[in-house]
Amino acid sequence: MRKLEIGDVTITSIIERDGPWRRPEDMFPAYDPEIGRRHLAELDPLVFDVASGRMVITYQTFVVRTPRHTILVDTCTGEDKGHPPPMDFPKQPWLDGFRAAGLRFEDIDYVFCTHLHIDHTGWNTLLRDGRWVPTFPNAKYIFHKREYAAWEEATRRGNNPHGPNVWLFNCEPVVAAGQALLVDDDFELDDTLWLTPTPGHSPCHCCVNIRSGGQRAVVVGDLMHHALQCREPDWSTIFDWDRDQAARSRRRFLGAIAGTGTVVMPVHFPHPTVGLVEADGDRFRYGFVRS
Numbered sequence: 341m342r343k344l345e346i347g348d349v350t351i352t353s354i355i356e357r358d359g360p361w362r363r364p365e366d367m368f369p370a371y372d373p374e375i376g377r378r379h380l381a382e383l384d385p386l387v388f389d390v391a392s393g394r395m396v397i398t399y400q401t402f403v404v405r406t407p408r409h410t411i412l413v414d415t416c417t418g419e420d421k422g423h424p425p426p427m428d429f430p431k432q433p434w435l436d437g438f439r440a441a442g443l444r445f446e447d448i449d450y451v452f453c454t455h456l457h458i459d460h461t462g463w464n465t466l467l468r469d470g471r472w473v474p475t476f477p478n479a480k481y482i483f484h485k486r487e488y489a490a491w492e493e494a495t496r497r498g499n500n501p502h503g504p505n506v507w508l509f510n511c512e513p514v515v516a517a518g519q520a521l522l523v524d525d526d527f528e529l530d531d532t533l534w535l536t537p538t539p540g541h542s543p544c545h546c547c548v549n550i551r552s553g554g555q556r557a558v559v560v561g562d563l564m565h566h567a568l569q570c571r572e573p574d575w576s577t578i579f580d581w582d583r584d585q586a587a588r589s590r591r592r593f594l595g596a597i598a599g600t601g602t603v604v605m606p607v608h609f610p611h612p613t614v615g616l617v618e619a620d621g622d623r624f625r626y627g628f629v630r631s
């Protein structure tokens with residue numbers, strides 16, 4: 341995405357991986373091919389690769405610079421995690437993007453994770469001398485405390501569907517290092533940044549709100565993975581913790597945001613990523629902001 345300005349705040353993106361990825365029929369258990377085809381024909385062509393029949397899905401980190409802080413929201417899959425294909429993305433694009441943003445690891449003040457999945461926590465930590473350590477030595481990491489507790493429990497019981505390493509490698513070492521802030525639903529960093537709980541995709545998935553100069557943006561994490569879910573808000577994904585709750589959270593959020601001018605930033609939407617939501621009966625339209 342291009343640089344976005346929200347009052348005194350600037351937001352850019354570091355892309356780890358993008359391009360055609362999953363087929364909608366594999367992603368959405370409720371997918372109806374006829375309805376899907378109709379929607380896809382009307383959606384912005386950049387969200388679907390007709391030749392392969394695959395949705396275009398991006399993995400990215402948002403860099404939020406306020407007058408006081410440099411903040412990362414979600415940290416992709418990272419390096420040295422040993423994730424099996426297809427989640428073994430090369431590490432260099434993200435590192436190159438981080439440097440191209442003019443950043444050093446020491447510059448980051450806060451890391452927000454909308455939720456604690458494999459592709460939102462990866463660069464939280466690095467392997468150094470056989471130990472996982474926080475990548476950003478001066479940062480506080482914002483995790484929702486019940487999200488953290490849910491993945492800790494699932495990992496300890498051996499039933500974390502994303503595998504044990506996501507919590508063991510990406511989350512627990514941050515807490516052990518004393519760099520995590522385990523926060524509640526109503527967490528506000530300051531006047532500029534605060535959380536809104538949108539559970540369902542994960543136990544305590546949160547959106548990150550950004551407000552400055554009378555303008556507003558929201559990083560919506562994985563509240564939706566594809567613009568199809570604005571047309572069909574009830575189509576939850578195979579990756580959702582609680583599909584019914586995810587659909588309720590999505591519908592409530594889209595209804596609240598539609599027509600307000602609030603800029604929406606879904607992590608997995610391809611360039612230009614940023615968009616505005618409009619209501620259309622009991623459905624919604626996602627319009628990319630191209631300027």
Ligand SMILES: [Zn+2]
Nearest residue numbers: 457459460562
């Ligand atoms: Zn994700």
